[in-house]
Amino acid sequence: MLISAIVLAVPLLIGIGILVGLKINQPTPELQTEPIVSQTLSSSDDNERFSIGERTVFPETNYSRDILSCNQKFQKQSYGEAANCFQELVKANRNEPEPLIYYNNSLARERDNPLRIVVVVPVDRNRNRAQEILRGVAQAQNEYNQNNYLLPNTRLLEIMIANDSNDDQISPKVAQEIVERTDILGVIGHNDSSSSKAALKVYEAKGLAMVASTSTSTELKGEVFFRTTINNSVLSKKAR
Known part of the structure; x- marks a missing residue:
């Protein structure tokens, strides 16, 4: 698992670099702190599909009970206390x-x-x-933030986790929720090529960058689309 995380972290670092580089010098939109209010997903479904720390997206884990108090601190915007709480969870759950x-x-x-x-x-x-x-995302984010934490007036990286269930009927709805926010620099994903293709249409309409680290379909292309993995045509040539 550690090896796969390291392998994924490299293209994800590249992807993060692409997204940050695209907009870091543009005017900063006002950060939206309220939960996403869904226009296309039911409220309960929406609450389960997005998190930046206010809830866990993996409710059945060996840390699921302990993380609740950390989530509550994050919800109250007590970010220093939340950081300390999550840090203790990290120490106890190194692979999570x-x-x-x-x-x-x-x-x-x-x-x-x-x-x-x-x-x-x-x-x-x-x-x-x-x-x-x-795991790859977490490692890439941690490396980016640790490298920039001591630099004054430097913005750190925040990752919102979204769940599209690898479903090409759900992925465009998730994408629509994402593009309705003005504080998103870009998207890493989706995992499945068919889900990525369905969501890409939404991102293209709004001009939001999408970086694919696992989707390999040759049909995925566009002005806002970036790939950090080889596509199926290259894979087929290597298989010969």
Whole structure:
């Protein structure tokens, strides 16, 4: 698992660099702190599909009971306390990416004016794959924030986790929720090529950058689309 996280972290760092580089010098939109209010998903479904630290997206884990108090501190915007709480979870759950992401999100919120990127994964459809991707994301985010934490007036990176269930009927709805926010720099995902293709149409309409680290379909292309993995045509040539 550690090796796969390291392998994924490299293209994800590249992806994060692409997204940050695209907009870091543009005017900063006002950070939206309220929960996403869904126009296309039911409220209960929406609450379960997005999190920056106010809830866990993996309710059945060995840390699920302990993370609730951390989530509550984050909800109250007590970001220093939330960071300390999530940090303890990280120490006790070294292989779990979610606490590490929320720890860094708390640091980013405490610093104020974070750079926000969304990573879309199939939390409930393919949990192992979702966690594998999130391990790479968590490592990349942690490296970025640790390298910039001591630099004054430097914005830290915040990761919003979104769940599209690897479903091409749900992914465009999730994408629509994302583009309705003005504080998103870009999207890493989606995992499945068909889900990515369905969501890409939404991102293209709004001009929001999308970086694919796992989708390999050659049909995925466009002005807002970036790829950090080889596509199917290259894979087929290598297989010959």
